[in-house]
Amino acid sequence: MTRADEPLVWQVPAVSRVPLAAPVPTDAEWSGFIRRLESRYDVRQVQVDNTHTKSTRRVSDFLDSATRSRIAYLLPTTPLCQGAADADDDVDDNSAGYVADRAILAVYFGPHMQGPSGGVHGGAVASVLDACIGMATNPLSQPEGYLTAQLTVNYRRMMPLGSYGVAWARVFERDDPSRKAYGIARLVDGQALLASRENGESHRLPVYAEASALFVRRKRAVEGASPASLTQRSRL
Numbered sequence: 476m477t478r479a480d481e482p483l484v485w486q487v488p489a490v491s492r493v494p495l496a497a498p499v500p501t502d503a504e505w506s507g508f509i510r511r512l513e514s515r516y517d518v519r520q521v522q523v524d525n526t527h528t529k530s531t532r533r534v535s536d537f538l539d540s541a542t543r544s545r546i547a548y549l550l551p552t553t554p555l556c557q558g559a560a561d562a563d564d565d566v567d568d569n570s571a572g573y574v575a576d577r578a579i580l581a582v583y584f585g586p587h588m589q590g591p592s593g594g595v596h597g598g599a600v601a602s603v604l605d606a607c608i609g610m611a612t613n614p615l616s617q618p619e620g621y622l623t624a625q626l627t628v629n630y631r632r633m634m635p636l637g638s639y640g641v642a643w644a645r646v647f648e649r650d651d652p653s654r655k656a657y658g659i660a661r662l663v664d665g666q667a668l669l670a671s672r673e674n675g676e677s678h679r680l681p682v683y684a685e686a687s688a689l690f691v692r693r694k695r696a697v698e699g700a701s702p703a704s705l706t707q708r709s710r711l
């Protein structure tokens with residue numbers, strides 16, 4: 476057998492696996508966190524399920540599973556569909572809660588997202604930021620029209636395992652003729668965010684990671700969705 480034919484074997488050093496002190500929050504703890512976010516900020520949780528209707532939205536089965544359902548999709552209560560989101564002007568922007576260009580994901584980074592010892596895996600952080608920009612980029616009535624073409628993540632600090640994170644994203648440019656949308660997202664510590672709000676502190680919160688992304692709208696989505704069909708779908 477030549478060297479090139481030898482099976483590739485990873486030499487993994489034996490490490491002792493220490494049980495992680497990052498238990499998944501109970502239902503009550505998790506909903507308490509979301510309620511605090513809703514009461515301190517002008518946001519509301521969008522109920523998530525697997526049907527793409529106007530008021531419900533799937534986050535991602537993958538993230539749902541990795542977080543043990545400790546992930547929530549929130550939107551500003553006041554519609555913000557101005558500027559960038561106006562590209563979808565055939566959609567009824569003024570209906571309650573419809574926000575196309577911003578999104579917030581609240582997430583608990585638990586033991587199933589471990590990367591470095593005591594820290595969250597960079598891929599998990601990237602997934603959350605990508606999903607958050609994806610939510611902001613894809614209007615509720617046009618789910619999954621835009622796909623990630625490029626994602627750049629800047630890891631500023633290690634996110635400790637067992638943290639509540641809050642990521643928010645916005646689309647700052649949507650170039651509809653060429654089907655491109657550009658967005659950014661930032662991830663901060665959710666408990667620190669709430670504490671600073673509750674204590675009336677105005678200092679800038681440390682950013683754990685930030686991302687910028689290019690999303691491209693699939694050709695199929697563009698061809699298959701006439702303005703009439705979009706309007707119809709948005710009213711379902």
Ligand SMILES: CCCCCCCCCCCC(=O)SCCNC(=O)CCNC(=O)[C@H](O)C(C)(C)COP(=O)(O)OP(=O)(O)OC[C@H]1O[C@@H](n2cnc3c(N)ncnc32)[C@H](O)[C@@H]1OP(=O)(O)O
Pocket residue numbers: 533534535605606609610613618619621622623624625653654655689691692693694
């Ligand atoms: C999870 C939460 C769920 C939440 C639910 C809703 C959120 C969904 C978000 C999901 C996020 C994901 O994970 S998506 C999964 C990961 N991503 C993917 O699998 C995408 C794989 N790539 C593709 O399918 C394709 O490459 C596309 C769709 C991105 C683009 O293909 P295309 O449609 O043929 O584009 P094409 O006509 O060639 O190009 C259109 C314009 O975009 C530019 N362009 C195209 N691709 C790129 C690129 N990679 N980098 C730079 N620029 C590009 C072209 O130069 C051109 O510019 P110009 O000449 O016009 O200037």
